[in-house]
Amino acid sequence: MTPEGPVTPDPLARPSADPPQDPFRLPAPTGARVRVSAPAGGTPRLPRSSSHDPVDTFYVRSLIRSQLRLAASVALGFLLLLVGLAVMVFTWPQINDIRFLTIPLPWWLLGLGVYPLILLCAFLFNHAAARNEAKYRSIVR
C-alpha cells in the first residue's frame, strides 16, 4: 500500500469512479493470513453508500432501536444491581459480620460474586444481539 500524500479532507465525498477493488471490503474470516491495513493516506472514506430506499432506512432504524433497547436494558439492570450493592454495603455495615471461612460477605460479593454476573450479562447480550441481526436479515431478504 503506497500512501497517497495529502488527501482531500472530505471523508464523506463519494469516490468519483468505482475503485477496482473496494479498499474497505472485508475478506472472509478464514484462518489464512490476511493483511489488515489502515486506510491509505489517513482519511477513511465511506464506501459507496447503502441504498436510500425509505423502506430500507425504516428497517435499519428499527434494527438500531431494538439493539439500543437491548443494550440499554442489560446495562441498566447490571448498573442497578451494582449501585444497589454499593448502597447496601454502605448503609448496612453489620453485613460484615456475616462470614464464610473468616471472610465477610461483602468481600465475597465484591471480590468474587460480581464477575460471574458480568459474564452472564455478556453471554445473554451476545445471543440476543445476534438474534436481532438475524431477524433483520430475514426481513431484508
Added chain:
Amino acid sequence: MINPTVSMLAVLLVSVSTVLIAINGLRLSRTTGDFYVASRTVRPWWNASAIGGEYLSAASFLGIAGLIVISGQDGLWFPIGYTAGYLMLLLFVAAPLRRSRAYTIPDFAQIRLGSIKLRRLTSFLVVVICWLYIVPQLHGAALTLGISTGLPGWLGSALVMGIVCVTVLAGGMRSITFVQAFQYWLKLAALAIPTVFLLLHLGLSGESATLGGAVFDTGTEPGASRGLYYNISLLVALLFGTLGLPHVLVRFYTNPDGPSARKTTAIVLGLLSLFYLFPTVLGILGRAYTPELASNGNADATVLLLPSRILGGMAGDAVTAIIIGGAFAAFLSTSSGLVVSLAGTISQDLFGGTVRGFRISAVIATVVPLGLALGTSSLALAGAIGSVFAFTACTICPLLLLGIWWRGLTVAGAISGMLTGALGCGFALFAATLVPNQPDSLHDLLAQPAAWCVPLAFLVMVLVSRFSRHRAPARVDAVMARLHVPEAVNDSLS
C-alpha cells in the same frame, strides 16, 4: 530483603525476550499496513489475550493489591470497574465500532460527522489521554526497579520507554500483537503462581491467610470508607472510561466482523475476571503480612514485598523474581499498546500515514511521557489511572455513544460536549490538588468528577446538537446503516 541480583535477572529476561519477539516481527512486517494493524490471523481467543495483555497495566498488577491494603473493601471496586467497563464496551461500542471500519477514534469522528475540526479536537484529546495513561506505567516501573534492585527509579522508566520505542520501531503493531497476547498469560502466571505458592505455604504451616478474619476488621469501621459518592463516581469513571480508551479500540480493528468483535469482548471479560482474582487475594494477604505499607506510602509495592515477607530465603527470591518479571511485562505491554495507538494517531494526522511518519511519531510518543514521568512524582497507581478514566469518560465516551446510537448528533454538539467534558474534568482534577483531602467533602467531588461531569458532557452534547439541528450531517442514514447492519447484508448493499 529482596535479592537485587535475582530481580535484575528477571527484568533483563523479560526485556530481552520482548525485544527478541519484536525483532522476529521485523522480518515479517514490510508494508505500511503491517505497521498499523496486525495481520488478521488473529482469532477471537488470540485477539482477546492481546486485549487483556494490553489492558492489564501497572494499576492492575500492582495498584489493586496496594489499594486493598490501604482502603480495604473500597479497593474491590477498582477491578469491578475495570472489568465491567468492558461489559459496557461490549453492549454499546464493540460491534458498531468494528463495522464503522474506523481505525482510530479520530477516524470514527470523521466518518460519522465528516468534520476536520472535530477530527483535530478528537486527535488532540486522544494524545492527551495516551500521555496521561503512560505516565503511571512509568511511575510503576520506577517503583518496581527501585524497590527490587536498589537502582535509581528513573532508570526503570527509561528502560521501559527505551524497549517500547525499539519494539514499536522494529515491528510496528504486528509484532506487538504477539507480544501482547504472550504478555497476558505471562502476567496471569506471574500473579497466579506466587498466589498459589503463598497460600500453600501458609496452609501447610498452619497459619491463617486472613489472621482468622482479623484483617477485615480494620477499615470497616465508620470513617475508614471513602463514602458512597466516591465509590459510585469512581464506578462511573471506570465503566464509561473504558469505552473510550484509544489503545483498546485499535485492537478491535483486527476483528474480522461485528459478531467476532462481540465474541472477542466476551472472552476478554472472562480473562479479566480470572486475572483480578489474584490481585484481590494478594491484597488480602498484604493486609495481614505487610500492613505497615498502608501508612508509609509504598502500598503499590505490596505484591513485590509479600513473597520475601512470607516465604523468605531462596523460595522468596524466586517467587519475587516471577512477580517482578510480570510487573515489567505489564508496564511494557500497556505502554507499547499506548505508544502504537498514539503514534498511529499522530502520524495519520501529521505525516499522512507513512512508515517513516509512524516511526517519527513513535519517538515523539515515547519521549514526551518519559519527560512527564521524570518530572512528576508517583501517586497511588490505581488512583492516577482512575483520573485518566474519568477524563476519557467525560470526553470520548459521549462522542462514541451518541455518535453510534443517536442520529441527531451534530458537529457543533460533539465539539462543545467534548470541550465541556475536558475542561470540567481537567479543572476539577486540578482543583482537587488544592483542596484538603477529607472523605465526603468538596475534595471527593473534585477528585472523582465523573458522576457529575459525564452527565454534563452528555447534556451539552445533546442540547447543542438540538439547537444546531439544521446543520446535521448529510448521509447520516448511510453512516448509521454501516454501523449497525450485520455484515452479510452490509456487503451486498454496498
